[in-house]
Amino acid sequence: xxxxxxxxxxxxxxxxxxxxxxxxxxDQYAAFAKAPADEVVNKAIEYxxxxxxxxxxxRAANPKAPAAxxxxxxxxxxxxxxxxxxxxxxxxxx
Numbered sequence: 001x002x003x004x005x006x007x008x009x010x011x012x013x014x015x016x017x018x019x020x021x022x023x024x025x026x027d028q029y030a031a032f033a034k035a036p037a038d039e040v041v042n043k044a045i046e047y048x049x050x051x052x053x054x055x056x057x058x059r060a061a062n063p064k065a066p067a068a069x070x071x072x073x074x075x076x077x078x079x080x081x082x083x084x085x086x087x088x089x090x091x092x093x094x
Contacts, residue, residue: 002033004043011042013072 030037
């Protein structure tokens, strides 16, 4: 049985980098828990930070911490427009 209880809820997209070994571990845990990898990362962070009593004291004393994560904003284009490479049939021949 997985240690993390994973439930799907609304999330923000953020940009961050992880060590290669961490990515591999997250992928393995996601397969083990039969859950999306981003949910594994979210729950692991919640679990670790929720257990840090010194951080909880800091958080209570400093409720408005400066933003450090780079939050990805939605594009201004059509919400139904798919992003990615153009199909080969739309690329002009040389």
